[in-house]
């Protein structure tokens with residue numbers, strides 16, 4: 001099984017004592033697209049005060065000041081940590097700039113929420129976990145699909161024994177034409193990879209969570225680049241991406257083997273020639289199976305093959321709602337000591353799988369995962 005959360009009982013007690021009755025003073029490191037979603041959602045969190053913003057682009061800091069009324073803005077997170085001394089940081093920088101600010105913030109005594117994927121590779125994740133443990137602060141990964149009502153339903157179904165032993169999960173995060181035309185999503189040295197690490201991570205992590213977080217032991221896979229590095233005139237949702245700097249894959253296919261014998265298969269693409277986008281997973285267990293969207297459990301009952309669908313689930317499942325749930329979990333972890341649903345260890349397990357697929361693609365054979 002994956003490692004246990006940093007949020008131990010004693011840490012929870014200390015956290016509770018330290019923050020009882022106080023506001024959580026949060027600083028943003030990276031103030032681009034996704035930070036704006038966080039900032040909008042935090043308007044409904046009176047217990048959170050956004051005390052600083054850090055970005056290397058001055059216009060982004062201007063938005064922090066003018067739109068969100070954040071007075072302390074910086075180009076350097078180290079200076080911000082020294083001068084503002086926030087209680088927590090929310091890291092919304094490109095993937096290659098998650099680990100360094102997380103480690104510095106933990107060393108400065110701040111709780112850390114980092115956007116997904118946790119980092120570039122498992123070594124960085126391990127360093128982040130060690131820094132958080134040493135400083136006795138919380139480290140949370142922004143896996144919002146863990147809080148999706150469909151995911152929660154399927155976790156309850158697994159816990160109720162409806163699947164029995166889980167054997168196989170098939171994950172798909174496929175866009176027909178959706179290369180981000182902003183940010184640095186096409187640059188491998190800044191992002192660590194393409195659709196596998198950017199969108200595959202979401203479906204992979206929620207499926208892994210529904211499986212019960214078994215430990216990955218081996219990976220095999222391949223990646224292909226055939227469109228992102230070329231100019232395209234095809235009309236699409238996000239046209240004119242930066243094809244000249246595009247160094248990531250367009251399509252990644254991977255298979256992960258776990259210590260309990262289960263297999264997870266993942267298909268991730270920004271530009272797959274398929275009928276329409278797919279964001280889903282299906283699971284097969286010895287006693288039952290399931291589908292994430294629309295949510296359903298497939299099993300045998302009363303001598304009959306039954307397809308069961310929930311009569312009601314919380315309908316608040318859009319992007320904003322999911323960000324609300326993940327911020328609530330992090331903020332409650334900081335202020336009340338409640339357990340994190342996506343601690344650093346969960347991020348590390350997922351990173352090992354992503355990394356395994358990329359390593360296998362480079363090696364041309366199955367690779368071990370430590």
Ligand SMILES: NC(=O)c1ccc[n+]([C@@H]2O[C@H](COP(=O)([O-])OP(=O)(O)OC[C@H]3O[C@@H](n4cnc5c(N)ncnc54)[C@H](O)[C@@H]3O)[C@@H](O)[C@H]2O)c1
Pocket residue numbers: 029030031032033034035054055056057060075077092093094095097115116117142144182183184198
């Ligand atoms: N959870 C989700 O659904 C979701 C959705 C989108 C993006 N993300 C993640 O959020 C992160 C950011 O993505 P985005 O879409 O906001 O990208 P973005 O390019 O819009 O924003 C990133 C910001 O970080 C800033 N930055 C870069 N280097 C910096 C540094 N050294 N110090 C301070 N600031 C720096 C950039 O100037 C930019 O403003 C990525 O890790 C991405 O995977 C998560």
